[in-house]
Amino acid sequence: MTNPACPLCEGDGGLLVFRNEDLRIIQASEAGFPAFYRVVWNRHVAEFSDLSAAERQVCMHAVVKVEQVLRSELQPAKINLAALGNLVPHLHWHVIARFEGDSHFPAPLWAAAQRPVDEAQVAAVASRCIDINRLIAEAMAL
Amino acid sequence: MTNPACPLCEGDGGLLVFRNEDLRIIQASEAGFPAFYRVVWNRHVAEFSDLSAAERQVCMHAVVKVEQVLRSELQPAKINLAALGNLVPHLHWHVIARFEGDSHFPAPLWAAAQRPVDEAQVAAVASRCIDINRLIAEAMAL
Numbered sequence: 001m002t003n004p005a006c007p008l009c010e011g012d013g014g015l016l017v018f019r020n021e022d023l024r025i026i027q028a029s030e031a032g033f034p035a036f037y038r039v040v041w042n043r044h045v046a047e048f049s050d051l052s053a054a055e056r057q058v059c060m061h062a063v064v065k066v067e068q069v070l071r072s073e074l075q076p077a078k079i080n081l082a083a084l085g086n087l088v089p090h091l092h093w094h095v096i097a098r099f100e101g102d103s104h105f106p107a108p109l110w111a112a113a114q115r116p117v118d119e120a121q122v123a124a125v126a127s128r129c130i131d132i133n134r135l136i137a138e139a140m141a142l
Numbered sequence: 143m144t145n146p147a148c149p150l151c152e153g154d155g156g157l158l159v160f161r162n163e164d165l166r167i168i169q170a171s172e173a174g175f176p177a178f179y180r181v182v183w184n185r186h187v188a189e190f191s192d193l194s195a196a197e198r199q200v201c202m203h204a205v206v207k208v209e210q211v212l213r214s215e216l217q218p219a220k221i222n223l224a225a226l227g228n229l230v231p232h233l234h235w236h237v238i239a240r241f242e243g244d245s246h247f248p249a250p251l252w253a254a255a256q257r258p259v260d261e262a263q264v265a266a267v268a269s270r271c272i273d274i275n276r277l278i279a280e281a282m283a284l
Contacts, residue, residue: 078226084220086240108252
């Protein structure tokens with residue numbers, strides 16, 4: 001089931017880290033947030049409760065795997081999870097590692113920036129993401 | 143396990159809709175968003191992945207029950223789900239019914255407002271919340 005007007009039906013939505021028949025994990029790398037991942041359900045559904053109970057477990061298993069790798073590799077101040085989809089109503093979970101001193105902390109990253117981007121911090125996190133991407137793929141393959 | 147400095151250890155955090163030994167559901171009623179609920183894990187843990195797999199299922203079951211009642215009673219344009227916790231790192235899930243024409247739609251409600259609050263829309267949604275609160279409690283009791 002795909003929707004031709006939907007960007008998450010038309011493309012992966014970011015750097016592909018893992019894919020199976022149910023879902024994919026992409027590195028979104030929004031500006032200032034290299035450790036910004038998305039778990040995208042492959043089928044075009046809008047809401048989490050559009051999934052069956054079994055599918056919801058599969059989906060949150062992937063969200064947790066991403067969260068666990070980010071926590072163990074980056075020791076972030078906080079993980080932010082969100083399924084919003086007001087603009088792109090195709091189920092996708094944001095999984096974002098947040099750090100004290102990031103451009104928006106402690107505000108949600110959809111709020112106004114609190115300070116300029118710390119380029120050195122961003123570069124340090126970004127440099128870890130090749131390993132993180134591999135570890136996420138390995139964790140999903142188990 | 144409680145943390146004396148944590149507002150979600152010290153109080154319910156909003157109008158109590160349901161509680162069991164694991165979690166509670168509150169109506170948060172943030173300004174302009176009467177159908178803003180939170181599923182708060184009772185034990186003081188920061189991250190979703192601090193829960194066991196069984197606990198995560200219990201937690202998301204509650205999130206989905208709230209989402210299902212909001213969808214069936216309000217037919218919102220979108221449900222927004224989020225576990226952020228940068229300021230209050232005690233696991234809580236936001237479950238928010240969003241409507242076209244609400245003060246922030248389609249932006250996340252942590253972003254800048256897009257337009258003034260539509261007081262009539264807010265009042266219409268708020269007037270449904272007594273029933274919604276009862277239906278959530280009934281859904282959780284099943």
